[in-house]
Amino acid sequence: MDVFLQQLINGLTLGSIYGLIAIGYTMVFGIIGMVNFAHGDVFMVSCFIALILFLLLTTWLGVSSIVFAFLVVLVLAMALTALWGWAIERVAYRPLRGSFRLAPLISAIGVSIFLSNFVQVVQGARNKSMPPVLSGGITVLEREGYTVVLSYKQGLIMVVTAVLLTGFWYLVQRTPFGRAQRACEQDRKMAALLGIDVDRTISLTFVLGAALAAVAGVLYVMYYGVVSFSDGFVPGVKAFTAAVLGGIGSLPGAVLGGLIIGLIETFWSAYFSIEYKDVAAFSILAIVLIFMPSGILGRPEVEKV
Amino acid sequence: MARPATDALPDSAMGAILRDAALCALVALGLCVPLIAFRMDPGPGSDLVLVPRWGLVAILCAITFAVRLGQRLLLMRRDARRAKTSALAPSPAQATEAVGGEPDAGQKVSKIGLKLFVAVALSLPVLATLATGDLGSARYWIDLGILILTYVMLGWGLNIVVGLAGLLDLGYVAFYAVGAYSYALLSTTFGLSFWVCLPLAGLFAGLWGMLLGFPVLRLRGDYLAIVTLAFGEIIRLVLINWTDVTGGAAGVSSIPRATFFGIPFTADEDGFAARFGLEFDSMHRVVFLYYLILVLALITNLVTLRLRRLPIGRAWEALREDEIACRSLGIDTTATKLTAFALGAAFGGFAGSFFAVRQGFISPESFTFLESAIILAIVVLGGMGSQFGVAIAAVAMVAGPEMLRNLGGLKAVFGEGFDPNEYRLLLFGLAMVAMMVWRPRGLISVRMPSVTLGERKAISGAHVSEGHG
Numbered sequence: 001m002d003v004f005l006q007q008l009i010n011g012l013t014l015g016s017i018y019g020l021i022a023i024g025y026t027m028v029f030g031i032i033g034m035v036n037f038a039h040g041d042v043f044m045v046s047c048f049i050a051l052i053l054f055l056l057l058t059t060w061l062g063v064s065s066i067v068f069a070f071l072v073v074l075v076l077a078m079a080l081t082a083l084w085g086w087a088i089e090r091v092a093y094r095p096l097r098g099s100f101r102l103a104p105l106i107s108a109i110g111v112s113i114f115l116s117n118f119v120q121v122v123q124g125a126r127n128k129s130m131p132p133v134l135s136g137g138i139t140v141l142e143r144e145g146y147t148v149v150l151s152y153k154q155g156l157i158m159v160v161t162a163v164l165l166t167g168f169w170y171l172v173q174r175t176p177f178g179r180a181q182r183a184c185e186q187d188r189k190m191a192a193l194l195g196i197d198v199d200r201t202i203s204l205t206f207v208l209g210a211a212l213a214a215v216a217g218v219l220y221v222m223y224y225g226v227v228s229f230s231d232g233f234v235p236g237v238k239a240f241t242a243a244v245l246g247g248i249g250s251l252p253g254a255v256l257g258g259l260i261i262g263l264i265e266t267f268w269s270a271y272f273s274i275e276y277k278d279v280a281a282f283s284i285l286a287i288v289l290i291f292m293p294s295g296i297l298g299r300p301e302v303e304k305v
Numbered sequence: 306m307a308r309p310a311t312d313a314l315p316d317s318a319m320g321a322i323l324r325d326a327a328l329c330a331l332v333a334l335g336l337c338v339p340l341i342a343f344r345m346d347p348g349p350g351s352d353l354v355l356v357p358r359w360g361l362v363a364i365l366c367a368i369t370f371a372v373r374l375g376q377r378l379l380l381m382r383r384d385a386r387r388a389k390t391s392a393l394a395p396s397p398a399q400a401t402e403a404v405g406g407e408p409d410a411g412q413k414v415s416k417i418g419l420k421l422f423v424a425v426a427l428s429l430p431v432l433a434t435l436a437t438g439d440l441g442s443a444r445y446w447i448d449l450g451i452l453i454l455t456y457v458m459l460g461w462g463l464n465i466v467v468g469l470a471g472l473l474d475l476g477y478v479a480f481y482a483v484g485a486y487s488y489a490l491l492s493t494t495f496g497l498s499f500w501v502c503l504p505l506a507g508l509f510a511g512l513w514g515m516l517l518g519f520p521v522l523r524l525r526g527d528y529l530a531i532v533t534l535a536f537g538e539i540i541r542l543v544l545i546n547w548t549d550v551t552g553g554a555a556g557v558s559s560i561p562r563a564t565f566f567g568i569p570f571t572a573d574e575d576g577f578a579a580r581f582g583l584e585f586d587s588m589h590r591v592v593f594l595y596y597l598i599l600v601l602a603l604i605t606n607l608v609t610l611r612l613r614r615l616p617i618g619r620a621w622e623a624l625r626e627d628e629i630a631c632r633s634l635g636i637d638t639t640a641t642k643l644t645a646f647a648l649g650a651a652f653g654g655f656a657g658s659f660f661a662v663r664q665g666f667i668s669p670e671s672f673t674f675l676e677s678a679i680i681l682a683i684v685v686l687g688g689m690g691s692q693f694g695v696a697i698a699a700v701a702m703v704a705g706p707e708m709l710r711n712l713g714g715l716k717a718v719f720g721e722g723f724d725p726n727e728y729r730l731l732l733f734g735l736a737m738v739a740m741m742v743w744r745p746r747g748l749i750s751v752r753m754p755s756v757t758l759g760e761r762k763a764i765s766g767a768h769v770s771e772g773h774g
Binding site: 029033034035045048049051052053055056059060080083084087091092095096099100102103104105106107109110111112113114115117118119120121122123124126128129131233237240241244275276278279282283285286289290293 | 332335336338339340341343344345346347352353354355473520521523524527528530531532534535536538539542543546674675678681682685686689727728730731733734735736737738741742745746
């Protein structure tokens with residue numbers, strides 16, 4: 001029971017991070033029907049941006065308040081990663097809109113290869129580790145020598161995720177941009193006829209997805225304390241799995257899927273074998289797609305003849 | 306929308322272009338700021354030290370500004386010229402591909418191209434020997450040829466699945482891995498020779514293709530791509546973690562080398578050189594391997610070309626064009642998809658066992674997703690379904706990055722610390738994006754129909770569907 005509770009906390013933390021990345025996949029797929037293969041690498045770029053900003057603040061500018069540093073890093077990393085998201089869409093995907101289906105996919109794979117090697121070239125191939133911050137935690141339960149701890153970091157990750165997702169939900173459900181975004185998702189041509197700037201909406205979708213990936217990146221670096229240029233692929237595929245599991249195109253589904261994948265991964269590592277945790281995640285992806293292609297909260301795809 | 310029709314640009318247009326270029330430079334600055342402006346280096350202890358590099362950022366921004374300025378000016382000239390010649394010139398946003406089916410240069414190229422490619426490939430060892438002086442120094446070129454031909458073969462194999470049947474497979478490298486490990490494990494544990502293992506490797510890979518193909522039959526489009534990617538990763542992870550059988554991350558080493566149909570390439574009396582009355586040269590083996598992969602690749606090509614005319618090949622193409630129509634015409638889509646998967650996988654398996662016999666050592670590291678991406682990129686860049694296109698795309702994708710290794714001369718420009726090898730994959734990724742933006746239909750964008758009534762006419766690649774599965 002104690003182990004279970006601890007793993008539940010760990011799993012929810014990991015799941016929050018996956019959920020944040022998954023939203024980027026699900027929104028882009030919803031609006032232009034493309035798997036943005038480079039999204040995992042955008043997340044990795046945001047990890048590096050966050051780490052550099054953090055070092056800049058603490059060692060160069062001498063900021064001692066961790067909370068202030070965290071907030072500044074979060075906001076700046078979101079802005080800078082969003083710029084990456086915007087630039088990638090503009091250069092690699094927009095010229096291919098309306099082209100045949102495989103072209104954006106290949107282009108996205110190209111961007112993914114470019115980003116990971118770009119970071120390797122400019123920052124070196126070695127793992128970068130972050131000085132530990134915010135140690136300690138709250139003891140949730142103590143029994144028979146086993147303590148269940150919710151560390152401050154884990155608490156922060158859950159709180160930040162919850163707050164940002166609420167804000168994001170408000171943005172999509174209640175603002176003009178959100179309405180335009182949902183309209184484009186339903187029918188791009190009709191939305192354009194009704195005066196919505198479709199290109200701008202798609203750009204903003206990429207910007208938002210990248211910003212949320214940046215939040216995940218900041219939290220990831222803070223939580224694990226280490227990042228390398230090749231760290232984009234696996235979290236990316238897992239977040240995509242989460243998006244598919246929850247039902248691609250559905251925002252609550254992405255978060256739900258993220259939490260489920262995070263929980264499965266931690267429980268698998270705890271109770272079965274840690275070596276095969278990625279195999280478990282990939283198998284779930286395959287099984288879900290084969291038996292439940294529309295996911296948990298997704299709409300079934302109707303085939304038009 | 307009146308565009309300036311004269312070559313002299315009005316001031317307002319020039320101003321707009323300058324503003325646009327400045328904006329691009331600003332975006333470049335934003336992209337560079339934390340990542341390039343500060344490099345994290347290991348400092349004293351375990352801490353990281355930031356090293357500022359603002360000079361580099363300034364150079365990159367200046368380059369962006371100049372490139373964008375040049376691009377806009379060139380585009381403006383072109384638009385002005387077009388506006389002069391025709392009032393109804395299509396806007397750049399419209400279709401960039403020729404819609405009509407007029408046979409153009411591309412068609413002629415692809416007709417004689419494949420023959421030319423085979424001729425060059427056949428004579429490459431001789432040409433390289435003549436050019437470099439002796440067989441030993443031609444080794445680099447022959448090795449490069451082997452590498453290219455391996456990718457040509459993989460590209461042709463995947464072309465069956467992606468180009469003909471229209472099934473998007475992102476995990477093709479899994480079958481390459483199955484082939485390689487089949488030969489490696491069969492030969493090291495049971496001592497089977499390469500010539501026994503080669504067909505077995507193809508058979509195993511084909512079986513795996515069927516096995517993995519079966520559950521994904523119902524999936525379409527991107528979903529199929531992602532599931533095949535997942536299968537590819539699962540196979541790689543199992544190869545890494547199942548240490549007892551596969552040797553784990555260390556891989557399998559000392560795999561027996563290829564023999565000339567049973568005669569080893571050794572300096573012994575019953576070796577290849579002694580038997581045929583030649584002087585022993587270690588290059589004999591390399592040249593033999595070269596012709597072996599050439600023959601394997603040509604078999605792949607021949608089988609594909611012949612199958613296209615058989616009912617099964619026509620069923621593949623029909624499936625690619627319209628699955629529902631296919632089903633209503635009574636074509637068994639399950640069998641059609643499975644044969645495409647199995648056949649493509651079998652050729653991947655042949656290539657894999659060749660890879661194992663050539664390297665003498667294999668590890669899961671050779672079978673990452675990047676390989677699948679490269680092979681798929683070769684097929685798409687070549688123009689899906691075009692055999693010659695795939696061949697030249699393979700040459701471009703493999704030889705291009707390889708050439709970068711030799712650009713040591715650039716050290717004079719960029720300083721001693723410059724290693725062109727580092728930029729190999731970076732440029733590779735950029736080239737993939739650029740190629741897609743420039744020619745989304747691939748290099749050879751005309752197709753010859755397999756079956757025609759009367760005259761055989763080439764059609765534009767834009768009329769060929771890319772499949773839904």
